[in-house]
Amino acid sequence: MNARSRPWLRALLPVLAASALVLGAVAAGAAPDRLSSVHASRAASTVRQAAVAACNPKASSLRPSGPPLVTPGSFMARIRARGFLIAGVDQSTYHFGFYNPLDGQIEGFDIDMIRAVAQAIFGNPNKVEYKAISDAQRIPDVSSGAVDIVAHTMTITCARLQQIDFSSVYFDAAQRVLVLKNSTARSLAALAGQKVCATTGSDSLAVIAKNGAIPVAVPYWTDCLVLLQQGDVAAISTDDSILAGLAAQDPWTMLVGPRLTDEPYGLAISKQHPDFVTFVNAVLEQLRTDGQWAASYAHWIGHPVPAPPQAHYVD
């Protein structure tokens, strides 16, 4: 039995959250350290609801309570019993999640995050079943349980937080502009009146339009690069992470302009599994401190390697 199958309970949750907030304020001195795991999970869920009310995408996730441990009865224990983690990933975003035809593997920075989670559950990073999913499928697949986790250059937003949970921020992206090296444009504003490409349904389209350029929508980011190479668009504008992957496929392009937006990436997890959210956050904490995050960054995105994004939690 869960909240999903009880609409009345879902409706009641914000009320519960509000009262929990009041209770929390009253009993500010009482430390909830010694609560059982079940109680901790309940408390976390109510605290999270409070976070949605006062949404901060960069501090929306649940604080881990130590190193990642597969506790009996947890969602991680069920994954371990199944034998593999099911991850929804992108397979066409170069250097984040892409199918490498040379070795037949899906690889990238996003995939490294998933491999670390599999390593923490199984002691083996390869125990993952990858499902290549589209942008539009990310939330439905997480919600329905078709996948355990999604690593798909996915920005944590308040709207999405209403439907699913996210891990702490594992990558800080920002919308920028990719142009050919012979272009004189150095910002999106300089491209006013010209065609600028982004994928259908992406938030980047609105930013392009807001800056006076003509948005051109195509299904995939690589389609944008085809249009840029063929001279059908003047630029591509979206998250710098994606643009870097495109630039890596065409050395005659370059990233220009200031950060137009803030795109904190998180791993998406169902609201049914707060225990898994804290587990994944614990894995991410390890990656930030033991140098794996920096190694992945250096391997896929390149130097200079910045400091990993600081984890901020809802509490």
Next chain:
Amino acid sequence: MTSSVGVSPGPVTRTPAVRRAWQLSRLDTATTPGRLWLLLVGLVALCLAWGVLAALTAEQHASAAADVVAVSEPLSLDAEQIYQSLSDADATAASAFLSGGLEPAADRQRYNADITQAAIRIEAAGALLGSSAARTQLPGQLNQHASTAGSATGDDLAILSAGLPVYTDEVGTARADNRLGLPLGAAYLRKASALLRGTLLPAASDIYTKENGLLTSASAQATGLPLIVIAVVIGLALGYLLYRSSRWLTRRSHRRVNYGLLVAAVAFAVSLVWLAGAFAIGRAELLHAQQHGSVPAEAYARADVAALQAHADESLTLIDNSGDDSYQQDFIAQQKLLGPGPGTLLAAVEASAGNGPAAADAQAWYRAHAVLRALDDSGNHAAAVHSALAGEAAARFARLSADLSNGINADQAVFASNARGGRDAFTGLAVGMIVASLIMVAGCAWGLTRRLAEYR
């Protein structure tokens, strides 16, 4: 031109018998020589008219039949070949791409052969279109139809010749990027495939439809009844007239046989039987060519194209593999189109060509495809790719494809031999009609002047 021997009725130019007959007839058309003279003139004129009518009829059917064989059919075959070659190139390029950077040599050769074939056929259709402007033998209406269809077809050919290099360029870029392991390659392949399906195939299909319409009207012209019926009716009237003339002469001259008229009658009978017989044989051959040749071949070709497109969809879904299922949706659409089942392309094949293994093989492929999709959807991409390239799905598709291309080849051979048979039935017919009518004229003239000579 002052005076000429032919025009001048001077007595020097005429034989005594003719002169006498001329004088007699001028004197009195109510007398027997006068009537004989009239009969002679009438019969000669009618025999010549018959010759002209029969020769024209023969010429029209012969040229329409020749048109079916020589112009329309090669052109619609070209259009069909362009369509098939391009569809095959699409499917082969996708399959080769799926194999990775080191694409199999066989795939590469097949793709190159497809492109070469398409280019040759586009050029051939263009050349044929140029010569078809000189199709003056076609009757007015059909000729007009042919020339408007010709110019529209020319536009489509222009689209094809302009689009083909763009397509091969994009496939080449896709291949180069794929070799480097860049996801950009898949984007170029999708773009190439979209160009092929969105622009090139509709143009080829357009040519095929128009030229097939032209083939049908040329065939209808060759097998149409009106002209031949008129010719035969007039011929039978002439025959009756010859018979009555001969009876009249027999009564008047008390001679049982007029050999001149007999020769004319025999020549006439031969020409009439030849004309009707050639028409009957030619018509039967052309109709057979259509019903057992071009109709089933077209049904097979349409089924083949749907199968090829679905095969390309299978590969493109695996290449795309980004959760977007538009190619899989197209596969399902093509599968519905192909059948088997009522109203499908395979049902049309069975209706025109009889039951073959294609329906069962198509279903076997669909089952293999379903297994492949299940593998891919459960994360076993490598096994799905193996099935598509060298496993069950590949083998099943190869069988279906072989069924369909065998069907096309067999039925096209039936068409070609019957259509040629139909055309050959008209060989020499027009000349024969003219010769027969001249013999008839000579026979009439000889027979009647001999009677006239008796009245000198």
